Amino acid sequence: MVEIADIDSLGRLEAWLNGQSHEVAVCIAPRAAAWVLPIWWHAVLSEDWARGREWTALTVLRCTLISYVAAKMPNEDIKRVASNAAATARTSASLASGAATHAAAAHAAFSAAFAASTAFSDEPVNTAFNAFAASINSASTAAAGSNNHSYSVSDPSTPAFAIWQSFRADASQMKDEEILVFMPLWQQGVGPFDGLWEKINGFVEGGDSPHDWQFWIEWYQALLDGRPMLGNAARTWEMLEKIALIKPEVWDQGPEAVNPMIHEIWDLVRLRIEAEELRAQKEAFLAERATPEQRSHNQPPGLVEAEPEIARHVTIIWAGLDEASEELAAKEPDKERLTQIAKGMLAALRAVAAYCGKLADRVIKAAASVIGAGVGTALLDHVANNGRLMQFAKDLLTWSVGGG
Numbered sequence: 001m002v003e004i005a006d007i008d009s010l011g012r013l014e015a016w017l018n019g020q021s022h023e024v025a026v027c028i029a030p031r032a033a034a035w036v037l038p039i040w041w042h043a044v045l046s047e048d049w050a051r052g053r054e055w056t057a058l059t060v061l062r063c064t065l066i067s068y069v070a071a072k073m074p075n076e077d078i079k080r081v082a083s084n085a086a087a088t089a090r091t092s093a094s095l096a097s098g099a100a101t102h103a104a105a106a107h108a109a110f111s112a113a114f115a116a117s118t119a120f121s122d123e124p125v126n127t128a129f130n131a132f133a134a135s136i137n138s139a140s141t142a143a144a145g146s147n148n149h150s151y152s153v154s155d156p157s158t159p160a161f162a163i164w165q166s167f168r169a170d171a172s173q174m175k176d177e178e179i180l181v182f183m184p185l186w187q188q189g190v191g192p193f194d195g196l197w198e199k200i201n202g203f204v205e206g207g208d209s210p211h212d213w214q215f216w217i218e219w220y221q222a223l224l225d226g227r228p229m230l231g232n233a234a235r236t237w238e239m240l241e242k243i244a245l246i247k248p249e250v251w252d253q254g255p256e257a258v259n260p261m262i263h264e265i266w267d268l269v270r271l272r273i274e275a276e277e278l279r280a281q282k283e284a285f286l287a288e289r290a291t292p293e294q295r296s297h298n299q300p301p302g303l304v305e306a307e308p309e310i311a312r313h314v315t316i317i318w319a320g321l322d323e324a325s326e327e328l329a330a331k332e333p334d335k336e337r338l339t340q341i342a343k344g345m346l347a348a349l350r351a352v353a354a355y356c357g358k359l360a361d362r363v364i365k366a367a368a369s370v371i372g373a374g375v376g377t378a379l380l381d382h383v384a385n386n387g388r389l390m391q392f393a394k395d396l397l398t399w400s401v402g403g404g
Contacts, residue, residue, distance in 0.1 A: 025124035030067035032131040036109040043109075083118075138195075180222070272325075275321065320393075321392075336398075345389075
């Protein structure tokens with residue numbers, strides 16, 4: 001049996017993979033593709049052979065994202081879209097193989113993504129091996145011009161060394177039921193292609209449509225960092241699955257068609273997270289300061305009697321937050337309803353802010369004197385000065401009217 005510490009060649013890697021479970025092999029492939037993804041991405045942004053063909057990074061990005069999702073949730077729907085992504089990649093790969101010799105590194109990176117997208121198959125060991133071999137080939141070829149020992153696994157200055165080192169770190173922490181998406185992509189935290197990644201960011205930021213590629217930039221950065229992209233692992237997987245399941249014909253139309261749809265999904269899931277967190281804040285506030293009756297009716301404690309106009313607006317805001325959260329949780333949220341909720345919340349928030357701003361401390365002090373224990377001060381601060389509530393209502397309106 002090959003020990004992890006002894007894996008320093010493709011032959012030993014293959015022997016080790018043959019002793020692993022299906023799940024482990026499937027988890028190796030997307031990591032291998034992600035290591036060298038910047039090589040292809042940078043090439044299509046900067047090299048004449050790619051720009052002349054109007055290629056983009058989309059095919060490789062799609063394959064890599066789907067390979068991660070397929071490793072986590074290999075259901076039939078995901079397998080179907082993974083098959084389609086692999087078929088599309090196969091066609092593109094045949095075109096890429098005819099490019100100039102200096103494109104070899106980019107082509108190998110493409111091959112790693114293609115192999116990863118087929119890792120759900122009945123032969124995951126072979127596909128994981130192919131993805132890793134292509135990754136090593138891409139990294140080594142990219143470095144060959146400046147380093148005669150680019151294939152070396154003992155020279156710390158080579159990309160190949162970094163890949164082998166990161167693979168062994170992954171393998172030592174791998175469990176059958178886990179995918180290593182939330183571990184830093186590089187074992188040392190710094191990868192050999194960080195310079196390319198900085199250039200990619202610069203190209204995107206200075207391009208014609210940086211907003212359209214923002215998701216992909218943040219998604220890959222989260223892979224590098226080893227963290228859930230949305231901060232919430234469950235919601236991150238929910239989002240990635242939805243993106244993976246976008247219809248193939250939309251992907252086939254290119255970035256102009258699919259990137260806005262991806263951004264809308266991204267915004268929706270972020271709204272769901274924010275609604276959940278704001279509701280939790282509200283419930284914590286009410287649990288500490290309100291009676292059971294007030295909590296059940298979204299009634300602001302004390303202000304019902306002391307400041308009825310403010311109380312009415314606060315009730316509208318809190319009820320709107322509850323309604324928005326429930327509607328956002330639907331499989332297909334009703335955008336017209338969400339538009340009305342957002343408008344109602346914004347109007348109420350602005351009314352409370354204007355009222356408090358006009359009367360300033362006199363209102364807060366009067367409320368506090370009637371309610372006691374500073375509840376009035378805390379309530380008005382919670383609502384009028386809660387920038388997250390206002391921003392949520394604005395973002396909700398933007399998304400619901402189609403401007404996400």
